[in-house]
Amino acid sequence: MGIVLDLLKQDVRFHEGLKACMNCGVCTAICPAAEFYDYDPRMLVSIVQSNDEEAIIELLKSDTIWYCGQCMSCKTRCPRNNCPGLVINVLRKISQELGYFTESVKGRQQILIKRNIGDTILKTGYCIHPSIVKPELHPEQGPVWEWVYNNPNDVYERMGGNFDKEGAGTLRKINNEVLGELKAIFEVTGGTLLFDKIEKFSAMKAREAGLEGTDGNIDKYIEKVNAEDKI
Amino acid sequence: MGKSIVTIGGGIAGIEASGILAELGYAVSVIEKEPDFGGKLKNWDHLFPNMRKAEEIEDYLSRKGKTPGITLFPNTTIASFENIKSGFVLKSNHGVSYSAHAVIVATGFEVFSAERKEEYGYKIYDNVITSADLEKRLKSGTPLTTLAGKTPQRIAFIHCVGSRDAKVGNTYCSKVCCVTGVKQAIEVNKLLPATQIFNFYMDLRMHGLEHEEIYKTAQEKHNIQFIRGRLSEVSENIDHSLLIKAEDTLSGRPLKMNVDLVVLLVGMEPGVGTTAIGKACNIEFNQYGYLKIPDVHLAGNLTSRKGIFVAGSCSCPMSVKDTIEHARSAAFEVHRYLIEN
Amino acid sequence: MKAEGKRNIWREYQKEIACDHFYYQRSCIRQNFFPASEKTFLKILRDELGKDIYDDPLHTTCTGIGYHTDVVPFDTIQAVVARHFALMTEAGYKNMAISCVTSFGIYSEITETWKEFPEELEKVRKSLKKAIGKEFEVPANIAHASDIIYKFKGEIAEKQQFELINKQTGKPLKIVEHIGCHYSKMFPSKGVGGAEFPHVLSGMIEEWGGEVVDYPERRHCCGFGFRQYMVQSNRGYSLSNSKKKFESMEPYMPDAIVANCPGCNMFLDKWQYTLAEMQGKTYGQNGKGIPVLTYEELAGLVLGYNPWDLGLQMHQIDCEPLLDKMKVPYNPEDKYLGANKKYIGRPEVAACLA
């Protein structure tokens, strides 16, 4: 057995997500990703089930594993109690651990998510904070959100919130002591390590593609990743 | 000989086994919980593989049930079961005692309750029916229409409903549904030649000499379309037609289709009667809840207790033909046992 | 759809929902986009139902969005959740009330994992102890906040000020309910009424006089897709999935949509604007889009709360047509005012929805 198969089998979610698949296709039938992407969770499970290390590595380097939207509708319907969406979680984890994610357009986007959601979690204690939903990056949010974004103190106060202030309540400021605890959890449980790996492999890819700035920044790379440009 | 036998269940297997044993000179009491005998056979219209009317078998069984030596006890259930030296004593719900040197359990199966596959909308949507419902409608001879009285333009038959499905707890194949689905598709095509018919399947388990031929005929002569993909969900459109979703697995794409009628090919389950009797007689069940046989090849009619035998689909899913054969071998096993003991 | 058929299936099993003494776990998305809904939930529980619910300043995000975008490992999110259990234990509570469907799914997944793989629980106990020195108990009861409203829907009905009835026609309002995938698709027994047609919202709608719309794509995902929304170039996935739902519900002419999950709530509201802007297409009556409410907002309207205290002005799709049908009074002048009626400017009018 190769390293990838070993890593797969170490994760409890792999055992929970894939017992034995009989290729019936109920997952693909209702998969939101299968409808709009060239994606078929049944075939993905089929590859993983083949135990073919090489084929699985191909998968880890491909866009395929990044199409799933994690709705887990597949879990509800599977007549064998499998959950392709959970298998995806494990594949994505391994792809990031081994650095394969930078080989595909959709995989490379992990750096964007890490810097957006990942960093926001440790900085604010929230996954999403009004400060990161910038109207220029979120035109779909529309003019009402732009009004909220420009007047957060007033709007959240009107809504009975406690925006960015000490104490309990909606969107309260999460104090440094709590953020310290969150950070400690990330350090002990591999959260920080994963962040570092996403940064490291992205920087490697940027360097390889000649997209690294003189001070080591990867802004140019990120720009290209954002635009889904070839790298 | 003077030895007596109690058969629990007056369906195909119970009557057939009892009839043979009566012919051999035993006194057989057949206990049936329903008011009449013949089991589920009365609900079926035509039987595969040769499209014989089910009534022919019913007639045969009703003659068999009149064999001298058989006594039929309708509306009767077993309230208690006791071991004695010479065999068993069973007490009925009417307080009658039956002593037996051997007992045959022939309690049959239940049709899978399709409402447990909630995503298919049985008893939620008007135009979702089961293969058992369809069989009744075919038998009644009333025109096959949607609830609103419209002739369906498109019908989908859904294979493996309640079979091969860990979610409903039935991981086994019910064996009869594949061919039933194709048989019914052909029958519907004969009634409604302009209607498009689709069968959604995972594998078509067309075992035996004749079943594959039925499948080929369905393709060749009846324009039945087969789509390899298990159905994922049924939902209802505003006009009460149904939207169904599966994967077209052979092309690897999701597929949706509007149909007027959905027929769920329901599988077989051990009935509550089987569970109750098995517990009362203290015999073992297999992992699927059917009665356990000690040796699949060499002791298909034996149970975990000496003197108690099994006949028919209370041991595993069976067709009418399989059931009759299994009942005959049960009769032989009982006979051998009573000679030896 | 025959509701009776649906009810029969779940007659024998009902999810257990605690009666009182809840530890509140807030939602990132709900706080950002529907902050007044959380306020309303606490008010309903405390003031209308007389319940005890603890709003702990020490809890954080569950990191669920990070987990489902795969930048937060399973070990990490388990420990973050365990920290919340520790806070709950320290505060003397045993019942969790969770404001977010993603979090609720996370809590379900983790507690189920611990049942199936006890070694994971031991691992988490050790890592939490090591990281922050805390110990925890697994909650006795985990409910989504909507479960609690569902449980007390009858008590709310007793105090009802406005029915879900179109006062102009006298007919029940036609309401689309949207559950959110992570409520029960992973663990059907964790939701009221299972995974296919959960009863959590339809129960409220029916209790308060409305009529639930059963449309073909009812069970389909809104299309959030986590990384599919978070990365701008992927958002076509989210949009297209919501569009499919709007197209499917349009022939039924719904008066409103009520959602269980804050993410779905936001998307079903914002994507209507986006589609109007992109394609000139709206799905509601009069070209204005279909109002999308949270269940807290729905309960608040039923109880007669001021729509602007409920935060309906934060929606991109105007809710006034719904308020008019229900004959809920409101002052249009107050809509976009800040606290103490302070003028803070108004959002630009979206011409595509006007």
Place this chain on the structure above:
Amino acid sequence: MGKFGFSVMETRTVNFGELDNRLLGYVLENEASFLTCISCGGCTATCSAGNLIDFNVRKINLFLRRCDIESLAREIDKCMLCGKCTLVCPRDINIRNVVMLIKKGIVKFRNE
């Protein structure tokens, strides 16, 4: 894309509501044996062209039945007409004739 940076995506779902069955009817009328295809893949396994290039002759049946004329037109020209598929078919279908009919039919219905 415009100001949003993304757009509505095309669905991949096969929609059986909107199929144009003319070509299918034409082929089946003239080569009835094709009705009995069971998509076993025997043809693909032996296919001369398929062993050299990206071509799956089994899928011809699917494209035809799903009325995906675009894919069919693209794929059908990859066939080298060697006829080995016809030899191995367990249902004894004259696949070579099916291919010929499809080619003819595509032209015929394109002009109609």
